[in-house]
Every structure is written in structure tokens, then in C-alpha cells.
Amino acid sequence: MKTFAIFGDPVAHSVSPILHNLAIKGLGINASYSRIAIPEGNELKNIFNRYNLDGVNVTVPHKETAYKLCDEIKGIAKDIQAVNTIVKLKNKLVGFNTDAAGFYQSVEQFKTDKVLILGAGGTARAIAYILRLKNKDVTILNRSETKLNSFEQNGFKTFSWKNFKMQKYDTVINTTSAGMKDNSYPLDYKILEELLSNAKYAVDVIYNIETPFLKLAKKYVEIKNGKDMLLYQAVLAFNLFFNNRYDNEKIKEYMEQGFNL
Ligand SMILES: NC(=O)c1ccc[n+]([C@@H]2O[C@H](COP(=O)([O-])OP(=O)(O)OC[C@H]3O[C@@H](n4cnc5c(N)ncnc54)[C@H](OP(=O)(O)O)[C@@H]3O)[C@@H](O)[C@H]2O)c1
CATH class of the missing domain: 3.40.50.10860 (Leucine Dehydrogenase, chain A, domain 1)
Known part of the structure; x- marks a missing residue:
């Protein structure tokens, strides 16, 4: 056995x-x-x-x-x-690492080129590498700076909350745990709303609840949770x-x- x-x-x-x-x-x-x-x-x-x-x-x-x-x-x-x-x-x-391919299979139907990933932990890394492998234009936006270093060293575009400059992304992916145990958003509400109102898709890797991020996103775009x-x-x-x-x-x-x- x-x-x-x-x-x-x-x-x-x-x-x-x-x-x-x-x-x-x-x-x-x-x-x-x-x-x-x-x-x-x-x-x-x-x-x-x-x-x-x-x-x-x-x-x-x-x-x-x-x-x-x-x-x-x-x-x-x-x-x-x-x-x-x-x-x-x-x-x-x-x-x-099957998180990466698992994530990609879950969003394969989305016609997306330019992606913004919120968060810079292990899950963000899995998603960033698989999306780059699939020739997507990937940017990482994180609350603090430290975790961004390894992304930067590996050629990803990165922003912290401090130096973020608004651009249009067709997919916004939340890989932070914001909203899992509280009612928080993974980013300043106004900035998030502007990003989502210019996007086509939003994905949250959290699977067991509808996060505040996805509740907001569904007003503007097609959404997918982490299930x-x-x-x-x-x-x-x-x-x-x-x-x-x-x-x-x-x-x-x-x-x-x-x-x-
Ligand atoms: N669906 C699935 O199959 C699947 C698979 C793997 C993971 N997940 C989920 O993915 C999530 C992240 O996991 P991980 O291992 O990548 O975590 P992690 O390594 O701890 O990284 C968390 C990241 O989120 C940021 N963050 C945390 N709380 C935040 C908040 N309130 N506002 C803004 N940013 C915040 C952190 O920013 P700082 O650097 O500033 O601290 C960090 O960059 C978890 O919820 C996990 O359950 C789902």
C-alpha cells in the first residue's frame, strides 16, 4: 500500500x-x-x-x-x-511545484496579456513564473519592498505601495491573504477600484470565501476564485x-x- x-x-x-x-x-x-x-x-x-x-x-x-x-x-x-x-x-x-501549472489551467480561458499580481510571497512567485513562461507581461505590486527584491533580480517589473504608478492591466490577481480572516482589501480601495474598472478579469487565490477583493471586482470584471x-x-x-x-x-x-x- x-x-x-x-x-x-x-x-x-x-x-x-x-x-x-x-x-x-x-x-x-x-x-x-x-x-x-x-x-x-x-x-x-x-x-x-x-x-x-x-x-x-x-x-x-x-x-x-x-x-x-x-x-x-x-x-x-x-x-x-x-x-x-x-x-x-x-x-x-x-x-x-504544481501550484504554478494548476493556477494556469484555472485561468487558461482568460484572454489576457498584461497582468498585475498583488502580493510577493510564494504563491505570487509560482503565478509570476508560469505566466511569464506563457509570454504574459507580468508586474508585481506588494505592500512592502523586501519581498520584491528577488522578483526584480529575476527581471520582473515591480512596485511597492509607495512607488506604484497607475497603468492599465487586463488581469488583476490577488495572492495576499487580505480578506481571508477580515474585511480588508489587498490594496488602497481607490487604487484598486481604478485598476479593476480598467481590467477584464480578476482572480483571487483564496478559495473558501468571496473576499472583499472579489466582491468589488465582480462589479467591473469577470472573476475567479482559487477553487x-x-x-x-x-x-x-x-x-x-x-x-x-x-x-x-x-x-x-x-x-x-x-x-x-
Ligand atoms: N488556491 C490555491 O490552490 C492556493 C495555493 C497556494 C496558496 N494559496 C493562498 O495564497 C495566499 C498567499 O499565500 P503565500 O504562501 O504566498 O503567502 P506569503 O508567502 O505569506 O505572502 C503573502 C503576501 O501577501 C502580502 N500581504 C499579506 N497580508 C496583506 C494585507 N493585509 N494587505 C496587503 N498585502 C498583504 C504580503 O506582503 P508583505 O511582503 O508586505 O508582508 C506578502 O507579499 C494564502 O491565502 C494561501 O491560502 C492558495
């Missing part, structure tokens, strides 16, 4: 075990997927080995530590420097766990049921 888990702190709220176990059951695989809270990121590798796991997903706050601890990194995770999926292959821990990103990153991770043996559409069909529970 193969065993998988999600690592993070906290992990009690994570829907990953529900999604993965639905696909495991639906496809009739002999496997299980659990959640393991890891307060100390540096323990990640020891815990992986102690539980004799075959693969894990990694969530907040350990994606960057996971990147550092893996024996090998594949694909776009090398640029993003954050790992959300680890698979044990030939006794090595191999790290991937599909969450679903597609899970589908892609699942297939990495099983060496791409299963049909993505079939996995998605089973996992989608998790959102109706």
Missing part, C-alpha cells in the same frame, strides 16, 4: 486529504492520504522517512524549506524556489504520485466531489 500526506502548520483545515482520498477510492487504488502537522520545517525529511511515505504535498509555511531539503528539484519549481509536491523516486526526495487552482494543483500532484498513470479528467471528476461535501 502506498502512503501519502500533506505537511504544513496548520493542516487541520486542508482539503487535500479529502480530494486525494476521493481519487484514491474512485480509482480503486490501494493507498491512503493523511495530514501531518509539522511545526518545524527542518524536520520535514526526517518525518517523511519516519512515516515511510511515498509522497507528500507541502503547504504553508514550509514550501521554501521543502525546496531546500529535497534531493532533486524538477521543472518550474527550480525558478519558483518553492515545492508543494514531493515524490520518493529511487530513494530520493524529488520536489515539484480551480486548488483542484488542478491537486490533480497534477496526484498524477506525479502515481507516475502519470491516470487520466487527469478522471482524477478531477473524483476530486471535484470533495467541494460538495
